[in-house]
Amino acid sequence: MPGSVMAGLFFQCNPKLHRRGKTPLQARSPARSDVGGGWIRGCLCAWRDSDTASIYSDDRDDADLVHLDGVFTFNLDALLRASAYVLGQSGVGIVYKAVIDSGINVAVRRLGEGGEQKCKEFEELVRTIHHLKHPHVVRLHSYYWAPTEKLLIYDFLPNGSLDTALHGSAEGLLTWERRLRICKGASLGIAYIHDCSPRKHVHGGIKPSNILIDSNWDARIADFGLQRLLSLVGDAPRKEVQIKKVDSQRGSTVSPSPILSPGELGRELGRRISRRKSSSQSAEMVAPHLLGLYQAPETATAKKPSQKSDVYSFGVVLLEIxxxxxxxxxxxxxxxxxxxxxxxxxxxxxxxTEIFDPYLVKGNVDKCELIETLQVSLSCTAMNPDLRPKMRHVANFFMHL
Incomplete structure (x- = not known):
């Protein structure tokens, strides 16, 4: 079905992962989005529920959902009963919104299969990511690990991403006051990631789609540590082609797929998995000049991103804003x-009027604030990394603007 992305299971149905005695999820009528755009109905496979299951058990296929804190307490059966909707798809996997029967909404990122020998490293990295506790960083609460599947469970943020707010269906709603609020929150989140540990963490993927917005229009940085997790499950980190995403909450311009029954979903998922590798390779071959849109120039030759390359990426985000x-x-x-x-x-x-967003120029916006923010963005995107400011200095600017 050209131009559309089919709703998928959280992971490929594997007989070993079905809980004995459970029947497939029955199809229900699809929910409507309160933001706009078609939400694609998904399906959850059953997992084996065990409060005492260990991630290090000999039979890894029986590993349980692991809650890292007390925020979420639902079990795998509850996740089985949940409705799932595709929020976005990119070169690094699929993100779903899951609606638990108790009324809890969560975001679930599917990492896929691979990395059977790296369970311990995966768990250690997940716990490192979880320990980042800041109002402007999306919190990782739970995860699932099995040889055939890995899932990450985060807070669900209702206002989608900055990418959507700027260029999607919410265009025109992003006032200058909200943009400044997002700039402030995002800069504080990145600064925290950079300074919270002597290890000097680097995000490595700052872009509008990774800046999510909560109900108060505060920004939170998403997907910290994702590239390292992908390297553990067998998908080497790679620069990602910007592709269109499903659902207006993550920036949709893709037509919704028809609703599928659980059986049809399973067959479609199998076709999707078989096409995944060839499709991503095709995208990179078609548009090689679109790779690394937010990456600093030095990352083309550097072995890994740095904090100063994060600063550059944020500078590009500021220019978009x-x-x-x-x-x-x-x-x-x-x-x-x-x-x-x-x-x-x-x-x-x-x-x-030719440089700034016409929506801002026509409004009652302090031109000095626009110019000062532009100066910051130009400093962040300096070609010489040593001339770029530290993120805590950028955050301090927005705190006092």
């Missing part, structure tokens, strides 16, 4: 990358 232009659409249409375009526009002394 200021100009209203999508870094992806900018290159896809054959124009200069957003950083080069902005610097050239300033050199040519183009009017503000």
């Amino acid at each position: 200021l100009t209203g232009r999508s870094a992806f659409a900018q290159l896809a249409s054959g124009e200069l990358d957003l950083v080069t375009w902005t610097k050239l526009a300033l050199q040519e002394k183009r009017p503000f």
Whole structure:
């Protein structure tokens, strides 16, 4: 079905993972999105429920859902009964919204299979990620590990991503006050990641789709540690092509798929898995110039990203917030990358109406705040990493703006 993404199971149905005596989830009428866009009905396979199951058990296929704190207490049977909707799909997997019978909404990222020999490393990294506790960092609460599947369970944020707010169905609702609030929260979250540990953590994937927005329009940084987790399950970290995502809550421009029965979903999932590798390779071959849209120039030759490359990425995000232009659409249409375009526009002394988002220019916005934020974004995107500010200094700027 060209141009559409089919709703999928959280993981491929494996006879070993079905709880004995359980029947498949019965199809129910789909829920409607309160934000807009079709939510794609999913299906959960049953897991074996055991309060005493250990992640280090000899039979890893019987491993239980592991709660890292007391925020979520639902068991695997509750997850089995949940309705699931695709929120987004990209080169690093699928994200679902799961609605538990108790009324709890959670976000579930599916990592897939692989990494059978790296269970201990996976658990240690998951616990490291969980220990990052900050109001502006998305919290990882639970996980599931089995040789055939890995799942991460996070808080669900109702206002989707910054990518959606800027370029999706919510376009026009993002006032300057909200943009500043998002800039402040995102910068505080990244600064915390950088400074919370002597190990000097690096995010490595700062972009609008990884900046999520809660009900108060506060930003939270998502997917910290994701690339390292992917490396443990067999998917080597790679620069990701920006692709369209399902559901307006993560930036949808893809038409929704028809609702499928559980049996049809299982067959479709099998076809999806068999196509996954070839599809991602095809995307990279078609658009190699669209790779690493938010990556600092030095990451092309560096062995791994640095905190200063995170700063650069955030600078590109700031330019999107200021100009209203999508870094992806900018290159896809054959124009200069957003950083080069902005610097050239300033050199040519183009009017503000051509540089800043027209929605902001037409509004009652303090022009000094726009200019000062632009200056910060240009400092963050300096070609020389040593000239870029630290994230705590960027956060301090937004705290006092």
